[in-house]
Amino acid sequence: MxxxxxxxxxxxxxxxxxxxxxxxxxxxxxxxxxxxxxxxxxxxxxxxxxxxxENSIRxxxxxxxxxxxxxEAFRYLLHQSSYIGRAFLNSIGITIVGTLFGLITTSTMGFALSRPNYRLRKFFTWFIFIPMLFSGGLVASYMINAHILGLKDTYWAMIIPICCSSFYCIIMRTFFQTTVPDAIIESAKIDGARMIRIFVQIVLPISLPAIATIGLFLTFAYWNDWLMAKYYISGNKHDLFPLQYVLISLEENISFLSRNSQNMTPGTANSIPSETVRMAMVVVSVVPIACSYPFFQKYFVSGLTIGAVKG
Amino acid sequence: MSNLSVKQKKKKGKGSTGSSFDNLEIFLLHLPTTIWYLLFCYAPMFGVIIAFKNYKPRPGKSFLWALFNNSKWVGLDNFKFLVNSSYFETMLKTTVLYNIVFIILGILIPVTLAILFNEIYSRKLAKTCQTMMFLPHFLSWVVVSYFVYAFLATDQGLVNNLFKQIDPATGRYHNWYADTNFWMYFLVFLNVWKGMGYSMVVYMASISGIDGELYEAALIDGATKWQQVKYITLPLLRPTISIMFIMAVGNIFRSDFGLFYQATRNSGALTSVTQTIDVYVYKALLEQSNVNLSSAAAFLQSVVGCLTIIGANVLVKKIDPEAGLF
Amino acid sequence: MKKLVSLMLALAMVLGLMSFTTVAAADDVVKLTWVQGNSPAPKDNDKVLEYLNNILRERIGVEINIIYMSSDEVGTSIAAGEVYDMYFTCGWYNEFNKNVADGIYANLYKDGKNLVKEWAPKLWESMPESVWELACSSGDNLPYGSGLYAIPVYKDIAPENFIVYDAQVAKDAGIEVPDVIEHWDELTPYLGALKAAMEANPDLGTYPINIGGAPAGVETSFDFISRESLIGVIFGDTKVVSLFDDPTIMERYRTMHKWYELGYVNPDSPLQTEDSINGKQHHVGWTQAWDGYDYTPSRGFWCKMTRYSGPFLNSDGVQGSMNAFSVTLEDDEAKFKKAMEFQELINTDKEVRDILAFGIPGEHFEYRDVKDDAGNVKGQAVVRTQAGKDGYTPWRFSQANYAINSIEASEDTLNGTFPPPDLDQWNRYFSYVADAPVSAISGFTFDYQNPIDFSTQYAEISALKAEYMSRIQCGVVDPDDPENGVPALRAKMEAAGLNDIIAEAQRQLDAYLASKK
Known part of the structure; x- marks a missing residue:
């Protein structure tokens, strides 16, 4: 009792x-x-x-x-750009491959910088810090990417140049510093494991929240990017366009057409449902990516809730 | 790195000084990233020279050739358009002051929300709310400007129609897009609203990385919720907060162009509260695409950012020697 | 760090040695590239090019590749040293004057040798000589002195500005709007009637003038030397002044403000853009057009126009759309000649011109008979098919001659729903434009970077304009208001160096006029 x-x-x-x-x-x-x-x-x-x-908006x-x-707006979108379906697939492909590449580059660098005993740690911290602030500018990058590296008109042009970022590396580093105790790595080393194995089999699994966070940022960044396509994909390579670029150029075209009604076939000036189409574009581009959010979310939502603490 | 922290490190890592073999292995691990940096960040870096040149292209010759053989050095002339501008003071004030407010709120609010998030009984509710808070991040500033306009338009805006805001001076509806006092605060609100969900994520992830045993131990000691936050969560969040702070400070001379230009619909009457450096550069080079001047502005922002980051780093390390960037 | 520096140096050397000249095709067909706005390319571009190239190969031994780019993409491409053979260029796309000054384009009128006349006589004859003269650029500091740097597109070269209005309202109210007005104020009674009609019938709209941003063409009739710094001459004069010294322009600003005060103008006009404004409520609009142009079909109500300015012949108008040759062609005369031949063909051959504009005949468009009221066939017009509307709608105004391009019609204008297309509009246009007054400064180009570089001043002025101009143009502020109006703007512009710019422009203009005599 x-x-x-x-x-x-x-x-x-x-x-x-x-x-x-x-x-x-x-x-x-x-x-x-x-x-x-x-x-x-x-x-x-x-x-x-x-x-x-459109009338109701008016x-x-x-x-x-x-x-x-x-x-009407969605019908117009589908009708206007027959390559919108292809662009959708391109965007998904670019986003997945890019996110994977991005995770590899940022997590390895972040891990290296988080090891207190790594001798080049200080050098490489500066090494990634400088590009965070200084950049050579668009023209220099364009010359390197398009002419030296030959990325023009390839999918790689939309993937590689933006796959790593110092900001992400540093966030990764901070995560590793706080969540991966040295002791774990030391004991693994005593067991004779190589660094790469330690990284893949021990460090990454316990850093899922960090991976999910950066993965989320990368996914959104790739999905929303259209500048790379604008500069590195020629205007007639329609089959390489990502979704955002198609939408952006469609939007520009709508405003151009409505500004220059002289150049239009009589009778079409008022037939573009511009206001609703703009919103439909947002829906088309946001819904798929917003749906991926809960997938990432489950990794960085803390397990430390009421139920999680064992009695 | 101060002496003290080096000593601490050594003490901690006793018996585990990295062998040269370890060093090599780690180096190989991040070698691909290093190559990426060399190709995509360092190789184009020569482009910064353009800020000190009057660049003239030459068809058929590469950028590099034209930069060195076809373009005159002009010293610091390219910086004049910023420094000598009658807007210079306004620019500095708006850029730096907004950034200070944004940095403070950008840490305070997401950290608070991330901590509170874990205290909601219903996980489902918490997750759903957090997902929704992410939505504004997806809406571009142009789209946001449509909504803001739907609210604030002079004649058809919701606010004026609901509250019949009439200016006594003119007898007309209140012109919100000329109201600098209102926008000063509203810009801060918009910034917080759009970034809240996104910046919470980093802190949520940090919290979920905290070792659960720490809380269990605290429970056994009978620590209250507030004590747990104060003695476990916050100290363990400190490195993340510090790094986010340092990186935000590095951008103190930069501003979100979309917020200040697009969301305000480029209203001329609001210039005194929206003219940040980036907005000025955009407006100034609207009619002449001058790579020299825009590079000069970017270079200046970088130099200042570099100095403030180093300053912030020193400051952070004074408080917590472990938390600095370098 | 040392390694990094040496790596970069090595890289720099490699890059320095490289250059990206295009290699001429090995076979006897000459491959040419041509940059046009805007990106992305029309969907069926490849298809149309294939069709077109079959014709071009046979006719002149040329294959063309049209590359569609936005203006900043061309800028980046040129800055990075890329080369295309021909470029669409004008003030607002692919900055014509800057590129001429930087030596990007070939001079077609060098050392007394007229390449157009020599290599493409038919092209030369397709436009009156006065047009060629207006297309010329001047300046001591140009790489080759004064000359002709691009071929103008023969279209509405003499700007004429109109106010379009809802004719039904005028008729109902018994108000006679003249075809030509001198002062905008003459429209005030009409606007008053429109406002009254709107109050009686809210479906019409709320504001007679419903504009997004400044009305297009408030400042026409001022002869601009530099739109960036708002300087020029009063048309016919040779004294360089600020825009605000032109009484006509100031009067328009004041009228706009008067209308605004009367409640005729939508209050948020400076915050709007033309496409955020509801097109159907445009009962009054500003436009650059020509006699015979009819807005009725596109607006969907009975439109009439009243002209308030023009036609004026000046360089600004003629240089509104041109095609230039890359300077690298000067090293390859055979290719240069072919490029010129290509320009000649598209500017003189109706079949090729229509393909460029509308696509493949039968697939993208059809030729249809246009009948007059009695049912007699007057001629042919082009109607785009659905495939054409979806797949091939490039910018037409950037390509070539309008005089030989077929008139575009729609089903509605052919079946009588709307007035039939005016097939004769271009002939009429070019004949009356020939008599239009010519600018006293025609052919003059102001070089704002040499010998004095005004880039810094231009930057500041540009930012000042962004703060003040649209409110002044939309009439939201009183132009004479000392705090928000012209006086404030002007004082700040002067503090930024406006008077130095005017003095230098006057010096360059005087030198040019002296050299011309």
Missing amino acids: SENVKTKKKAEAKLKYTKVKPGTNVAISALFIFLALICLMPALLVLVVSLSS IKGYSYVPTELSL
Whole structure:
């Protein structure tokens, strides 16, 4: 009996320390819901506007309750650029390959810089620090990438030049410093493991949150990039275009057409549903990548929650 | 690196001084990255010379040839357009002051949210909210400017229509896009709103990397939630916070062009609160694509960034010798 | 660190030795490259080029590759030393004057030798000599002195500016808008009627003038020397002044402000762009067009135009769209001649010109008969097929001669829903433009970088314009307002060195005019 009370009390005590008070929980939850709504509402509006008819926008302006729904904008997008499907696949391919490359380059460098005993550590910290601030500029990079390295009009032009970043390397380094204790590596070394094996089999698995974080950043960066395509892919190599570039040039074209109605076939000036098409473009480019977010999220959401602490 | 920290390192790593073999192995591990840096960052680096030249291309000759054989040295002339500008003071003020505010809020808010995030009972709710908070990151500033305009437009904007904001002086609706006081704060809000979800991620990942046993030990000692945060979470987040701080400080002369130019719809009346260095450079070179001047501006931003980073590094190491970048 | 330096030096040497001259094709067909705006290329570009090249090979032994780039891509490409044989160029695309000054383009009129006349006589004859003269550039510091650096596209070369208005409203209100007006203020009664009509029927819109950004062409009739620093001469004069010294322009700003105060102009116009404005509510709009151009089909309501400026013949208008040859062609005369021959063909041959503009006949477009009211065939016009609309719509104004290009029509204009296409518009245009007044400074180019480099001043002025101009142009501020209007802007521009720029421009202009005599 008394023992029962004891364990009960103990459990209560634990609960007291692991969980915030219910009132606090409500307050925090409310705060998060509030923030989530502030962030969700505009995005939701994008979706609704993209599904509204152009006429409804004209009359009511942006509204969550359009007078008339229409798929016109999406139809226009599909119709305008027959290579949009191909571009979609390109973007996925570039994003996956690029993210993998990026993870390899940043994690190896980050790991090297995180080892306190690495003799060249200081040199290489400066080595990656300088390019973070100074760059040779567009023309110099263009000359190297397009002419010396021959990347022009290849998929590699959209992958390699942006696969590494000092910012990511340094974040990686900091993660490794705090989460990979030296002792683990030392003991592995005593067991006779080579550094590369230690890195792949021991360091990476315990650094999944870091890998997921940088992987997420890389994925988004690749998905959203269109500058590389603009400069390194010729205008008539349609089959290499990534999605973002197709959308951006379509957008430019719409504004160009509506500015220069003289050059247009009579009767077409008003047929471009420009406002809704713009929003539809956002939907097309955001939805796929937003769907990938929960996949990454599960790795950097802490396992240290109430349930996780064993009793 | 100060003497003290070196000593500490040595003490910690007793019996494990890296052998030259270890060094070689680590070097080989990051060799591909090193080659990447040489090719894509260092090889084009000669381009910075353009900031001190009056570059003239020559068809059929490479950039490098034209840079050295066809272009005059002009010393620091290319920097004049920034330094001598009547906007120089405004530029410095807006760029640096906003950045200070952004750096402080950019650490305070995501760290707080990342810590609070783990305290929500319902995991599902927490994850869903966090996912939604990421959405603004996907919306480009141009798209954001459409919404802002839908709210703030003078005649059809939601705000003016709901609250009938009428300026007594003119008898017309209030012109929000000329209201510098309002935008001063609103720009800060927009910045926080757009970056919140994104910058939380790094701290969330750091927290999830913390060894669970630490909390268990704290529990046995009867530490309260606040004590756990204060004595475990925050100290272990310190290296990440420090690094994020140092890197943000390096960009103190740079600004988010989209925020200051696109989100404000380039309103001329707001110039005094939106003219950051990048915005000025863009406007100044709108009609002449002058690589010399734009390179000079970038170079200046880099030099200042370099100095402030080194300064921030010293500062951080004074507080925590382990947390610096170098 | 040392290793790094030596590596970079080695790399630098390798790069220095390399150059990227294009290699001429080995066989007897000459391969030419031509840069056009805008990126990306039309979807069916390769297909059309294949079709076109079959014709070109046979006719002149040439194969053309058209590369589509945006303006900053061309800039990067030229800066990096890449070479294409021909370039579309003008003030706002592939900076013509800068590239001429930098020696990127070949001079076609050197040492008294006229390459166009010599190598492509038909091309020379396709345009009046006055047009060629206006296409010339001047300057002591040009690599080869004054000369002709590009072939102008023969199109609406003499700017004429109109205000388009909703004719039904004028008719209903019994207001007669003249075909030509001298002062914008003459339109005030019409705008008042439009405003009243809008109040009675909100479906029409809220503001008679609904514009995104400054109306296009507020400053026409001022003869610009430099749009960047807003200097030029009052048309017909040779004294260099600031734009704000032109009373006509100031009057337009004041009228705009008057209209704004009357509530005729949408309040947020400086914040909008032309495409963020609802096109159907454009009951009043500004445009550069020509007599015979009809906005009715594209606007969807009965439009009429009233002319407020032009036609003027000046270099600014003629140099609005040109095609230049790369200076590297000077080393390969055979290829240069072929490139010239190519330009001659596209500017004089209707079949080739139509392919460039519309694509493959039968696939991308069709020739259709245009009938007059009595049902007699007047001639042919082009109607694009759906495949053409989707697959091949390049910029037409950057290619070649409009006079020989077929007029484009749509089903609606052929079946009588809208007025039939005016097949004669270009002939009429070119005949009346020939008599248009010619600028007193025609052929003059201001070199703002030599001998004095004004880049810094230009940069500051550009930023100042970004702060003040659109509010002044849209009438949101009073142009005479000492704080936000012209006086403030002008004072700051002068502090940035405007007067030095004017003095130097005057010096260069005087020297040019003296040399011309």
